[in-house]
Amino acid sequence: MQPTRDQFIRYSRQLILPEVQWQGQQRILEASVLLVGLGGLGSPQALYLAAAGVGTLGLLDGDLVDLTNLHRQIIHATTEVGNPKVDSAERRILAINPEVKVRKHRLRIGSENALEILAGYDVIVDCTDNFPARYLLNDACVMLGKPLVHGAIYRFEGQATVFHPARGGPCYRCLFPAPPPPDAVPTCAEAGVMGVLPGLIGMIQASEVMKLILGKGKLLIGRLLFCDALAMSFQEIGIRRDPKCPACGERPAIRELIDYELFCGLRPPAGTPPEAAGGESVQALRVVDLGRMLEKGEPVVFLDVRDDWERALYPLAQGVQIPLGELKSRWESLKAYQQRPIVVCCLFGVKSRHAVRFLRSKGFDRVWNLQGGLEEWSVYREQNPCLP
Numbered sequence: 001m002q003p004t005r006d007q008f009i010r011y012s013r014q015l016i017l018p019e020v021q022w023q024g025q026q027r028i029l030e031a032s033v034l035l036v037g038l039g040g041l042g043s044p045q046a047l048y049l050a051a052a053g054v055g056t057l058g059l060l061d062g063d064l065v066d067l068t069n070l071h072r073q074i075i076h077a078t079t080e081v082g083n084p085k086v087d088s089a090e091r092r093i094l095a096i097n098p099e100v101k102v103r104k105h106r107l108r109i110g111s112e113n114a115l116e117i118l119a120g121y122d123v124i125v126d127c128t129d130n131f132p133a134r135y136l137l138n139d140a141c142v143m144l145g146k147p148l149v150h151g152a153i154y155r156f157e158g159q160a161t162v163f164h165p166a167r168g169g170p171c172y173r174c175l176f177p178a179p180p181p182p183d184a185v186p187t188c189a190e191a192g193v194m195g196v197l198p199g200l201i202g203m204i205q206a207s208e209v210m211k212l213i214l215g216k217g218k219l220l221i222g223r224l225l226f227c228d229a230l231a232m233s234f235q236e237i238g239i240r241r242d243p244k245c246p247a248c249g250e251r252p253a254i255r256e257l258i259d260y261e262l263f264c265g266l267r268p269p270a271g272t273p274p275e276a277a278g279g280e281s282v283q284a285l286r287v288v289d290l291g292r293m294l295e296k297g298e299p300v301v302f303l304d305v306r307d308d309w310e311r312a313l314y315p316l317a318q319g320v321q322i323p324l325g326e327l328k329s330r331w332e333s334l335k336a337y338q339q340r341p342i343v344v345c346c347l348f349g350v351k352s353r354h355a356v357r358f359l360r361s362k363g364f365d366r367v368w369n370l371q372g373g374l375e376e377w378s379v380y381r382e383q384n385p386c387l388p
Contacts, residue, residue, distance in 0.1 A: 001026060010097075011053055016354040019216045023320045025053065029099075031213045034058035034118065036109060036137060037127030038085040040198025041151045041187075042076035045125060045206040050100045051317040052210060057093060058121055060105040061085040074194040109133060114183075123212050125149045125205055129187065131179045132260035138163060138172035139254055142247045147212055148172070151205045154185070156194050156230045158201035160219045161239070162208050165248035169221035174248065179264040187350065196291035197229050256363040283356045285343060285368035287380040293341065294388050301337045303344045305355045310347055314374040331362055342367040351372035 003011075003022055007029075014020045020028075023374055031054050035042040038061040050057060065073075065080045065088050066181040073085075081089035086104040093100055105117060118124055125287050126137050126148055134150075141148040147164040150172065163171045204225065211217040215277050246253040302319030304311070305327060320337070322330050324346070334342070342364065344352040356369040370377060381387060 007053075007099075014052065018057055019214060024214050024216075027213055027215075028053045028210070028211055029055045029280060031077060031123070032056035032121045033123045033125060033213075034060060034121040035125050035127055036060045036133070037129070038063075038073070038075065038089050038344060039069065039127060039129065040072040040153065040193065040195075040367065041202045041205065042125070042127035043073040043089070043200045044087050044202040045127065045209070046075050046093055046315060047096065048099045048203065048206050049209060052211070053097065054100065054209075056101045056121075057088045058103045058105060058117075059089050060107070060109060060117065061089075062106055062108045072193065072198050073198065109136065111136065111259065114257060115144065118144055121146070122276050123147055123149065123209050125209060127202070127205075131185075131264045132266065133228075134172060135179065135263060136257065136260045139247050139257055142171050142252075142254075143257075145158060149205045149208050149212070151198075151201045153188075153193055153198050153201055155191055156197060156228065158227045158229070159200055159224055160204040160208070160227075161224045162212070164221050165241065167221055168241065170239050173247040174242040174245045175224065175239050175327065177242075177245075182265045191296070194229060197227075200227060200229065283353070283367075283369050284349075284371040285361070286371050287377045290343060290370065290377070290378060291384055292385055297388075299340050301340050301342045301353065303334070304346070305344060305351050305354075306346050313347065314378045316345075316374075319345075324355055327355055331359065334359070334364070338364055338366075339365065343370050343376050344368065345370040347373050347375055349376070 003025070008015065015022060015025055033049060033054050033056070035046055035058065038046065038118050039070045042061070046057060046059065063085050065076045065085055067074060067081055070078060075092050076085065086106045090102045090104060093102055093125055105121045105377050107113070109117065116137055122135060124141050124146050126134060128134060128137070137148055141163065145166040149161060149162050151160045152158060154378050163169060165171050197318055208220055211219055222239055224237045226237065241248065243250045290300070302316055304316050304319050305324040307323050311321070320334065342359070344355045344359070344367060346352040349370055352369045352373065356367055359367045359377050
C-alpha cells in the first residue's frame with residue numbers, strides 16, 4: 001500500500017522521522033484505539049491521535065457536554081453544551097482528519113459490556129475519573145491481553161503509566177490492590193483541577209499510545225510517572241508485577257468481571273437494610289421533595305456549606321452559612337436547629353454530602369443532602385415560581 005498524495009502531504013512531518021517513515025505510518029493508519037472517557041484526559045488525546053492518523057478511534061462516554069467541562073475538555077465547544085460528548089468529539093475529529101473512522105459508544109462501561117467492546121481495539125486508554133471504572137478496565141484488559149494506558153489527575157498533580165502484563169509488566173491491581181474508602185479521594189467537582197493539567201497528562205498518555213502502535217521507544221511499563229505542575233517537576237517510581245496479584249499473578253483468582261461498584265464500596269450488598277447501609281439513599285433529598293416540604297410549611301433550615309466565593313452564584317436569602325472546612329469546629333452552633341429538618345446544600349450536592357455524614361455522626365437525625373445542589377434547585381425554583 002502506497003500513500004496517497006494527500007496522505008504524503010498531511011503526514012509528511014511524521015514520515016521523515018526514521019522511527020516512523022511510511023511503514024510506521026501504515027501501522028498508525030491501521031491501528032484502533034479506544035478512549036474510555038472524553039473529559040479532560042480524553043479530549044486532547046482524541047485531537048492529537050486523530051491528527052496523527054490513527055485509523056480507528058473508539059469514543060466511549062455516556063455524558064452530555066456541560067459548561068463546567070469546557071475549561072479543560074478542549075475537544076468540546078460552547079455550542080456543544082447539552083449535546084452527547086461522543087457526538088461533539090466526532091464532529092471535531094472529522095473536522096481535523098476526515099480519514100479517521102470514529103466508533104461511538106454512548107454508554108457507561110460495565111461488567112456486562114466491557115469485554116465485548118474492548119476486544120475490538122488494539123490499545124485501551126483509561127481516561128476515567130472513578131475507581132470502579134479503573135478496576136473494571138484493568139481486569140478486562142488483563143483477560144484480553146490488551147495494553148492499558150493509564151492516567152489520573154488531582155488538582156495540580158497527575159500520573160501516567162502503561163499496564164501490560166502480557167509484556168511482563170504489572171497491572172493496576174499490582175499498584176493498588178484495594179480501592180480507597182468511598183469518598184476518600186475527592187472528585188474534580190470537590191477538589192478542583194487546573195485546566196491545563198489533564199492536557200499535560202493526556203499528552204503523556206497519547207505519546208505512550210503512539211509508541212505502542214509503532215513499537216518504538218521505552219514504554220512506561222513498570223514505571224509510574226508523577227507530575228507536579230505547580231513545581232513543574234517529574235518523578236518516576238518503579239512498579240513491579242505482583243506474583244500474588246489476583247488479576248495477573250501466577251494463580252489469578254479473577255476469571256470474570258465482578259460488581260465493581262460493590263467492590264469499591266459505593267453500593268451496599270444486596271439485601272442490606274437502608275438504615276444499615278448508611279448510604280446516599282437515606283440521606284438525599286430531591287428538589288421536588290424539598291419543594292413539597294416548603295409548600296406544606298415545614299420549618300426547613302438551609303445549611304449552606306459553600307465557601308464565601310461560591311455564594312455569588314445562587315445566593316440563599318435565608319439559611320445558616322458554615323463553610324465545609326469550618327463545620328468540625330462550628331457544628332455545635334447547629335444544635336438549636338436539631339429538631340427541625342436541616343437541608344444541607346452546596347453548588348452541586350458534593351460538599352454537602354460530606355457535611356451530612358459528619359452531622360449524622362454527631363446525632364443529627366433530621367438532616368439531608370440536597371441532591372443536585374443549588375444548581376438543580378435554582379432550575380426547579382424557576383419552574384415553580386410560587387414556592388415560598
